[in-house]
Every structure is written in C-alpha cells, then in structure tokens.
Amino acid sequence: MEIFRGGSGDARREERGEENRMNWRGTTSPTAAFFDLDGTLTALPSLERRFLGELRKRGAIPARNYFLWLARALWLAPRGIAMIRHGNKMYLRGLCASGRGARKGGQPPRQGSGQAKMAVPRLFPEGVDQVAWHARKGHSIVLVSGTLAPLAQEMALALVVRLAVRGIATSVAVCATHLEEKDGRWTGQIIGDAMFGEAKGRAVRRLAKEKSFDLARCYAYGDGLSDRWMLEAVGRACVVNPSAEMQELARRKDWPTVRWHDPKMLTERSASELGASGHGERAWEKAG
DSSP states (O other), rough: EEEEEEEEEEEEEEEEOOOOOOOOSSSOOOOEEEEEEEETTTTTTTTHHHHHHHHHHOOOSHHHHHHHHHHHHHHHHOOOOOHHHHHHHHTTTTSSTTTTOGGGGGOOOOOTTTTTOOOOBBHHHHHHHHHHHHHHHHHEEEEEEEEEEHHHHHHHHHHHHHHTTTTTOEEEEEEEEEEEEEETOOOOOOOOSOSSSSHHHHHHHHHHHHHHOGGGOOOEEEGGGGGGGHTTTTSSSESSOOHHHHHHHHHHHTOEEOOOGGGGGGGGHHHHHHHHHHHHHGGGGTTT
C-alpha cells in the first residue's frame, strides 16, 4: 500500500506495504477521515469504468479475456451482482501492471499490451475543501475505494498536489482493490478483499485497531449503499450526492447529507450560489 506525502509544493510516493495494509510514519492523531472516491470525490462514471473505456479504445484487452470474465461472472453469480461487478477483474488478465512492463528477454511490450494512460478525473471542489479542512485539523486522510489500487493511487497523488498548492502538507493513504501480479502482468485475481460493501467496514475497523484511531471521533464520506458499512463504522458519517435510497438511509441514521458538484456541469449562476453557500466546514456543523 502506498502513502502519498506533499510539502513545499510537491508530492511523492513514500512507501509500500503488503496487500491492503498501510503504514504511516509519525501519525499520532486519533482521528481519521475516510473518503470513498467514485461519486464522492469524483463524478461518475467510476474510475475503473473510465479505465476500461481507455483499454477498449486502444484494443488492449485480448478477446479471450472477455470469455474469462464471463466464466468468472457465472462462478460469482451466487454471491450477487455486486460481487460480479467489484470482484471480477479477469478482463485485465495478462495486461502490464505498469506502463513500463516488458516481455521476456527485455523486449518492449507489444502495441496494445501495456497499461492504458487515463487522464485523472476532476475532483469535486467541495470535496477538496473538505479534505483540506480535515488536513488542517491534523486528521489522517484515507481513501477507501473499490477501484483498482493504481487508479486510487493516482487520485491520492492528485489530491496531495491540490493540497500542496494551498500550502497544506499532508499524506493521503489508499485502501483499494489490489490485483495479483506475475512477471509484471496482472493475473486477474484479487489479493485480499474486493474493497466494497462490508469489506470497507472491515478495512476501517482494522485500520482503527492498527493505528489507534478512535472510531467514535472519525469521519467517513460515501455516496452509495456500498459505503454504508464504512459509514456505520465511524461516529461521524456524511452522505455525499445521495441517491433516493441513500437519502432515506441517511434520514433513518440521522447522517448529514451534502451535494458536491462537477465544475463542468455548473452554470455561472449555480456556481455563484455554491460559492456563497460556504461548504467545507459546514458539512460538520450538523454533526458537531
């Protein structure tokens, strides 16, 4: 697991752990803020769906992988649609785990065999404001996402850079879905949990135990029903851009809800109204 640190206007990757484990240096705060990515800090479609689109556009996915994906989907079917969606990565089998992958003998990868380069999606400005609010308070920042770990790591790096530009030096940890690698290529198998649903709640509780976080004082932000276990694990949950189902759950749980917006979708008038509404700290005026 990689940790991303920023300072003096720059950002860097610092260290790597095993599977879905994390290791901070010098983290002493008992409070953490856990953020989902897709639909919470970034607009939909999801990071993985964007990545898949880039791979398909480049013709990087072998035809055989679609049949492997279908076979795995049938095997996972008794565990539900969500498991098929989040736990089936066979479409990535044989693809380079990094753009620097090479074939045997040191040859460069064949055209279409490397990892696609995906433009980093925009972060919701209000989401960045909220992360900045937590960072200024000395809270640990953790991205907990069902997306592929390399995609989540790119978003963590982008977030650290955005904060560094504001003069905020902080680190952002990532807890995401890790894929098995063999000879520099993905096998399509997941290491540990596919990070969705109950796995998010388990990850948050495990991290709290490892890092001595006081869950009653911790925050979590998510947008969908898949995030409810993460939200239920902390004392201060907040629902972002909720669907009707999630809005009802938030009402029953007495969780505050907020709307964060993609700047590309804002009109001049709505942007002006948002600027006057004072997001950031306001998300927690209700929660205390």
